[in-house]
Amino acid sequence: MYAMKRMNNDMAVSPIVATLVLIVVAVIGAVAVGTIMGTFSTQVSKQANAGQAASASQNEIIIAGSTTCIPVEQNLAADFQRQNPGVQINVQGGGSSEGPQSVALGIADIGATSSFGTITSAMTSTANANNPIYQNLYYTQIGGRGVVFIQHNDNLSVTTNLVQTSDVLSAYSDAAQNAGVTSTTDGAISSGTTMEQREAGSGTMATVYKWAGGILASNASANTALTGCPVNNGNAAMLAAVSGTAHTFGFVDAGYAITGGVTSNTTAPGITIVGVTQGGVHYIPTHSNIKNALKDWYYGNAQDTTPGTSTGAITTGNYPQGLTGGLYWITTGTSPSSMSGNKVVEGTSSASSVVQGLIQFAKTPSEQSAFSNAGVYSMYDFI
Numbered sequence: 001m002y003a004m005k006r007m008n009n010d011m012a013v014s015p016i017v018a019t020l021v022l023i024v025v026a027v028i029g030a031v032a033v034g035t036i037m038g039t040f041s042t043q044v045s046k047q048a049n050a051g052q053a054a055s056a057s058q059n060e061i062i063i064a065g066s067t068t069c070i071p072v073e074q075n076l077a078a079d080f081q082r083q084n085p086g087v088q089i090n091v092q093g094g095g096s097s098e099g100p101q102s103v104a105l106g107i108a109d110i111g112a113t114s115s116f117g118t119i120t121s122a123m124t125s126t127a128n129a130n131n132p133i134y135q136n137l138y139y140t141q142i143g144g145r146g147v148v149f150i151q152h153n154d155n156l157s158v159t160t161n162l163v164q165t166s167d168v169l170s171a172y173s174d175a176a177q178n179a180g181v182t183s184t185t186d187g188a189i190s191s192g193t194t195m196e197q198r199e200a201g202s203g204t205m206a207t208v209y210k211w212a213g214g215i216l217a218s219n220a221s222a223n224t225a226l227t228g229c230p231v232n233n234g235n236a237a238m239l240a241a242v243s244g245t246a247h248t249f250g251f252v253d254a255g256y257a258i259t260g261g262v263t264s265n266t267t268a269p270g271i272t273i274v275g276v277t278q279g280g281v282h283y284i285p286t287h288s289n290i291k292n293a294l295k296d297w298y299y300g301n302a303q304d305t306t307p308g309t310s311t312g313a314i315t316t317g318n319y320p321q322g323l324t325g326g327l328y329w330i331t332t333g334t335s336p337s338s339m340s341g342n343k344v345v346e347g348t349s350s351a352s353s354v355v356q357g358l359i360q361f362a363k364t365p366s367e368q369s370a371f372s373n374a375g376v377y378s379m380y381d382f383i
Helices: 003-010 015-058 071-082 100-104 116-124 164-177 203-212 212-222 235-244 285-298 353-362 363-370
Strands: 060-065 087-093 112-113 139-152 249-254 270-277 281-283 324-331 334-336 339-341 344-345
Touching: 003 334, 015 203, 060 071, 060 100, 060 353, 071 087, 071 100, 071 353, 071 363, 087 100, 087 281, 100 112, 112 353, 116 353, 139 203, 139 235, 139 285, 139 353, 164 203, 203 249, 203 324, 235 249, 235 270, 249 339, 285 324, 324 353
Parallel strands: 060 087, 060 112
Antiparallel strands: 112 324, 139 249, 139 270, 139 324, 270 281, 339 344
């Protein structure tokens, strides 16, 4: 019995040893679990980061085209991103003619143009006649704008501060043959005036050239600039050229010449805004008058159906409809938009739900201030 008991005691594990073994096992287990959890956490983190990057790329909206639209697009982008923090909106320029092209080529999600002519020319040009992307362009009107003539505030270019179509046609046509400078036969626009113009494809320039007629209308239809006249890429560049150079004449969208939003009558520094005579009526370029003209343009009314404002003894209408027009956003579509008079008959967009959400957001009454503060007009200003 004693021998057996001694053998059993020899084979038993010491309590101290057992405790040490348990400690070692616990440590090894913790290290293993930590390694596994660390690896799992790293993989989850990588997947989350990749998912976030993919989501960010899917939720970036690129808008390209008309420089007239840039200020309002920046306002809309800020408002939309505030309400949708996962969305990034990248606003670019390029000119009205770049709007439909950038969408058709997949460069931009939304193309912006301030001239319906740039849409139709993209859809009907020989190069794109059989391209279903161009044929199915979806576009919608988001607002409106008006163009005003400006001169350097030395007032040497138009001493009367009034021009009509024949003055503009004669001066630009003549300047194209004289290194951008008018001669002595250009009506109200004086000899020696430098005639500034916009870049080829500009919706603003197309509006002015079509209104003036003649060789200018031909250039507007072809979306080309006049050889010989200085070219400015964008409204801001045109404003800088006219305000910074004596004896100079040009044109910009009203919001660049009348600063401070559509409730303002403050003229930008360095320029004088030139009035317009058409059909014996003097038109005063104000935001209020331009909005009245836009209303008549949009509904297909006769000129001056909606009365404008007067100054002193001058009797005025509102503003020439030919110097107004729409602001449009374009996406790819599964069926094309079309025009009925000056109203858009919308087709079907094939853009993402995020892009379509931005378009609808831009057309809500709550975003009227985004347009007003940018010096252009929301649909609610004239419909």
